[in-house]
Each structure stands twice: as structure tokens, then as C-alpha cells.
Amino acid sequence: MTPPTRCPGPTGLTRRNMLQVGTAGALHLGLTTLLAADEHRTGNSAPADSCILVFLNGGPSHLDTWDLKPDLPQEMRSEFRPISTTVPGVQVCEHLPRLARLMQHCTLVRSVNHDQVAHAPAVYTALTGVRSNVRAGIVGAKATDHPAIGAVVSRHRPAAGHIPGYVLMPYLTAEGAGGPPQPGFLGGWLGKTHDPFLVLRGGDAPDGFNLPAILPGAGMTADRVRDRGDLLAGVNRTATAARAGLTDDLERLQARACDLLTSPAAQRAFLLDREPARVRDAYGRNIYGQSLLLARRLVEAGTRLACVSWAPDANATWDTHGQNFPKLKNQLLPPFDRAYAQLLTDLIDRGLLGRTLVVVMGEIGRTPKISGDAGRDHWEHCYSVLFAGGGTKGGYVHGASDKLGAYPSRNPVSASDIVATVYHALGIAPDLELRDRLDRPLALLPEGAAVREVFA
Template sequence: MSGRTAKSSQPWSWWNQVPVSRRKLLQLGSLGLGGMGLTLPRLLASDATGGQRLGPSLADNCILLFLNGGPSHLDMWDMKPNAPEGIRGEFQPIATSVVDYQMCEHLPRLARQAHLATIVRSMNHTVNNSHAAAVYASLTGHDRGEQGGGTKSTDHPSLGSIMARLRPTAANVVPHVCLPYMTKEGAGGPPQPGFFGGFLGSSLDPLFVLKDPNAPDFRVPELTLQNEVSADRLTARRRLFETADGSVAQGPSASKEMSRMQARALDLLTSEHTQRAFRLTDESDATRDSYGRNIYGQSTLLARRLVEAGTRIVTISWAPDANATWDTHGSNFATLKNTLLPQFDSACASLVSDLAERGMLERTIVAVLGDFGRTPRINANNGGRDHWNFCYSVMLIGGGFQQGLIHGTSDTTGAFPASHPLVPGDIISTIYAALGVDPTTDIHDLFMRPYRVVPAGEIAPNLLIRRT
């Protein structure tokens, strides 16, 4: 069964096409306030749905683990042990909890969770050179080809930015968080696109948490009162603000937006609920150890705490710059074996287990994406693999995605899809659908110009379960 479906003029017609699961689901910026010097990102004016089509949802939240740089599908999800030498690689496949499906030996914990996952082995898009363009396509579904460079105000917004607009969170909750890096396009380069508010405006940028959650002194300055500002002073400022708010509400739209942003800032700064979400020291040593005592493991644990506190979307970009981690042009096997795969296996598997034990997995999507895959042919740079956009893999767990589904196949060398190909827009559209947003509907930029939620792509209903 193909992942693509014909478009329909009826919104949510996909809902009745979703097959019943074969297994039962687990039961499982800156803002000044009267000279006080308080700081928050400009993400706080995000409470208008604008009349977009919202529908039935399978999920409330999404944690997006973005393996920035291009993870090797051939050495993780789609191994080719019978391929010729120079293609099959150094790692051995191991059995998983899905019959006849194997995974890399260095992902043992995820192999035992494969029965919970949808794994797509037939992804492809048009970008092979520019990480920035491939990241942007993978995160937004806007495949505009090899357009490198940094962010633009005309970029398509991120998943978190659109969700913050269409399905806003409570006032005392940060709607969208990115951590632990604002990934650069190469060391010292500009930030990659795809993580920001784009044409929706910078008020819908995420809260970037750029401190190491593994550090003993971890804190989030943007959500912390400065030393000279007491809680009593902030309370007095709130009373003054509320008194003035009635007259502001009668003013121009810009004033009203600023009013909403100031109110949101005050809510967050005085919210014990929000402050507690960032308090990793509340977790047991055993839990923290299971995720991995490194920046990515603890960022993943923090992501779980944030969605538990009500944050809608958390994105973890697994690299300080595009070439730093998963971009394994050289020493692919050594880097994967010694660092990347053990860290990823611990963090992702612990997240899935933790969500399941807390009864949250059914309503939380864990999406493991990357910008592209790696070449079938191993290069001479100490056993590296280069960029490969023609075929790669992604994994989705929870939040309404099928359990134990291995969608699509690649050819004998993992070079091209052999069946049921999908593109990033299909995956992003399906995530939106699970979150209750029609990906074909329009959103409007700051000048009220309409844009489709996902520029190109279709819901793949066979990836989803039917909610009964």
C-alpha cells in the first residue's frame, strides 16, 4: 500500500482511510517591561488560530529528534548485509522486536522497541549538497532545491511556530522550544532555516535553550528574574500592567499584540509550573544516567519534562553546526560506533520508555528525522560516507503512528526507493494531521497573504492508526 493518497476537496477525508492498527496501542528574544530588564524571546504573541481548519487529533505534542548532518540509513535502519564489500559497511545487523526486520547492532535498545515504531525506508528529496536547504525541506516540507544560506523572513515557518499559532498552549507554558543549539550551516556560519517563525514573524520563533542541560549550573536566563528584580516587585508590576491593560485593549493592533506579549512574559516569569519543567535536578540519578550524561541525552530528558508541562513542540537539533556530528564524510564507522549511536540509542530509547511508563506515548509523537542519508559507496576518507538525498530513513513512534510498521523498501544497495516512496512534505503533513491540523489549509503571513501549512506533500494515512 502506497504512502501517498489522492487529494480530496474534503478536509480530513484521510481520517476514514486510516487502517486499524494490528496491535493495541500502549496504555500507556527580548522584551522590556517598564525598564525592568526582563528578557524573553519574541515568541509570546502566539494565541490566534485565524480560522484555520482544525480537526480530530491523535496527538497533543511532538518531540522532534533531528539528527542534523545526515545520519547513515545504511548503518542504522536499512542495513544491507548481502551487498558487496565497500557498500555493506562494518556493522552487523541484529534482530528486532518486529519479525524479519533488522537494525544496527549499536542500537540494541531501539531494536527492542521496534514493535512500537513506524520506520520509513523510502524517503527522498531533491537536495544533495546544501545542509541548510535539506534541513529546511525536512523540517517544513518546503523542498526548494539547492538554496543554501541562512534564514530569511520569507522562509516557511517551523512545525512549532505553526502549532503555536494554530493550537496555542496555556499562558504559563512555553509553546515551542529548540535545544541545545541554534545549529549553524558550518562552523561560524549562519543559522540554518527551518527552526524559526519565518513569514509568521519573529514573535513565533521558538525559545532557544542554548545552555548545556548536562552542566551542573544549568539554568535558562530567559526565564529567570534578574537579581535586582524581586518577586514582590514583579507582582506590583503585574497589578500596574493589569490596570493599564483595559485602555491598551482599545488601542491599535500593535499595542494589543505588545500587551499580549507582556502578559505572557509575566505569566512565564512568575510560573512555578514553567520553572519546574527546567529543573532537571528533580530527576533521579538513575533516570538521568539512562538518557546519557551528555548534552544530547539530557536535552532529550528535558524535552520529556517540557511536554509533560504542556509544551506543544520540542525540537532537538543534534549538532552545533552542520558538519559536527552526523555529517560523517570521514570516519563514519568509528564516529557512529564510539559516540553517535550509543548516545542516540540511550536518549531515544529512554525517552520512549519514559513516555510509555507515564502514559504519555499515546499522545506524544517522537519523530526521528535527518536532512538526508549517506552514500551506499564507502569513500576512502577513513571509511566515510557522503551526502545522499535519493534514499534515506526516518522513524516515528507514538502519537497515533502505527506500531511495528516498516514502510517502503530501498533497492539492494540502499541507493533508491524500491517501493512506496515518500518525501519530507508527506511526513510533515502526516505529523500535522496527527496533531489535528489540516496541512492543506492556509495560514497567513504578517500582510495577510495566504500560504498552505505544508507547501507540498500529502498525508500518508497508512502510517497512522484509527482512533476509536
């Protein structure tokens, strides 16, 4: 029997350290990019080196954010006032003033659509580019799912060094409170080695966000960690990997876990307390603001795709069936506007925006007609996606919705096209043929093409 892998190096790691990195197998399942770094390298001719995906889970109302229709009848019209932006003729909601001042850096696609009305299949379609064969119901993520964007990126644009290539924070969003993880975020048939590295909310931090404790615990030395075997105990929690036929990879995953969690560069990327207080304040002292700050630090360190899922479960935040306007005005838009604008500003100031694609989207839009509880219901027939950086034009609007904001009226774009656009930006051909763990050929995107017009 092969002796268990030990972690060399100077850093002490407690069992608690390991568990704080993530749950649901995040430790070794999330080491996807490290295992993949030996394979499938691509050239560096892509417009972007990395991507930050801000996923407004639950489906934000396009009619109350970046596609307002002020001439609609009262039963449809937003309570919010449209304001001008730095791009002539382009308006956004009055509760997005910081975004309005940065619109010259953004590309807005106002004609996105698909045919999935329920959260789980819509999330799956939005994050994989492949139609779900499940129309409704609670099914959870499965090993047979199509791989997420981040999983594909981790395989074909692996990060250099020991930094994770695909990171998901601050939630592995559930289909409903207490439900299974939504489909669309994991490695699917690419295998668990392409699941995201999870950085999850937890702890008692004042801003509600507790990052992985990857520095030595008090009184915990590297020798004590090795002697107690706490590191391997964390890694070996994922015994399902062996049952899934990954036995040969397990030792490599253990070794890469050691490399990651004893890497000074990886440690620095995760340590938000290295940021000045004014910077943390600028992003907002809340779970999502700090997630966007962490995403910036991770792409600086070499992470290829950092995804921020803005909801603990599908119904918790942007799913505004009731009280749409007070929720957007008081709870959702101000922290988003603050954090997103600061993220763009930081990327610009650091010279990173040109090579970092920032994508803001949800899985659906909301109905033009306002419901009896002053909410808007699911609407998959038309919604908006916001791009910035990564070779996109900036100051550009692609497509349009009709006078009700109900259907595309010009240049319709599918959810598959949006995913293909992200792949194109990162130098991955959308028509690529992939191989699953059984070496079967499968199409990366059975349909969909990059929206070339959004690129400079």
C-alpha cells in the same frame, strides 16, 4: 506613551536569568505560543496532543542505522552487524540494542527522498515540507522563509497556560561553524511571534547542559527586578520586532514574558534537578540526553512541539564525510540509543506515548559507496524516518529501499509527505491555507500528503 509593562508576581528574575533563557531574540521571539493562544484554536480530534522531534542534524547514515544491507560489496557494506528487533524480520544496527528492544512501538519509513543535496536547503525542506529555492551556499534563515513545523503548530495548536508551545534545544544550529542559523527552524513569514522559545547549551554544568535559570537569583527579589527594569531590558533587546511591524504586539509579548517567567508551572517544567539522579543518568549525562529529558518534561507540561537539534552546526555530528564508522560507534549511536530508548520508556510508563508523536529524522541520508576517508557523503535520494506514538501503528515498516539502499523501491515518500504526516497527527490539515502578517493567503504545504498507512 504607554508605560512599560511590569512583571507582577513573587518570582525574582535577574538579567542573567533572562539571557540564559536563550539568545537571538529567544525571549520574546520564542513567546510564540503565548501570543497565539488567543487565535486559531482547533478541535482535539487529532491522534496526538504533542510532538517531540529529534532532528539528527547533518544527515545520519540510513545504511548504518536502520536500513543495513549486509550483502553489499565491501566498498559499500556497513562495518556494523544487523541485529534482530522485537518485530520479526526487522533489523537495526548492533549499536542500537535498546531501540531494538522497543521496535514494537515504532514505525520505520525507509523510502523518504527529496531533491536537495546541501545541508541548508535540505534542512529547510525537511522541517517545512517546502522545497528551498536555494541549491547551495550560506544564506541563513530569513523572514520570508516558509514557517517551521513548530511555528505552524504554535499557531494552530497553541499550548494552554503559560508554557511555551514551540521549544528548540540545545542549539539553533548554524549552517557551519560560526555561520548564520540554518533555515527551517523559525517562524518565517508567519512572523517572529512564531519563532521557537530557545533553550540553549551553556554554562559549566558537568553534563555540558545549562537550562534556563528561571528561579530567583540569590538576593534578587521581585521588587528589585521591577525597579531595575531588568526584565524589560531583556524583552526589549528584540527591537527588530518593532521595525518588522510588530509594535502593536510588543506590549502583549512583554506581558506574556512576565507571565511565563513568573509561572510556577513553567518553572517546574524547566527544572531538571527535580528529576531523580537515576532518571537523569538513564538519559545520559550529556547535552542531548538531557535535552530529550527536558523535552519529555515540556510535553508533560503542555508544550506542543519540542525539537532537539542534534548538532551545534551542520558539520559537527551526523555529517560523517570521514570516519563514519568510528564516529557512529563511539560518539553518536550509543548516546542516541540510550536517550531515545529512555524517552520512549518514560512516555510508555507515564501513559503519554499514545498522545505524543516522537519523530527521529535528519535532512538527508548517506551514500551507498564509502569514500576514501572511510566516510559516506550526502545522499538525498533515499533515507529513513522513525516514528513512535501519536497514533502510529508500532511494529510497522513502510516503504523500502532498493538493494543498494540508494533509491526507494516501494512506496516512495517525499519530505513534504513526512511533514504532512506530522501535521495530520497533530490535527492540522496539510492543505490548510495560512495568512501571513500582511493577510496574504499562502498554502501550508503546496505539495505532500500524510502517509495514512503509518497510523493505527
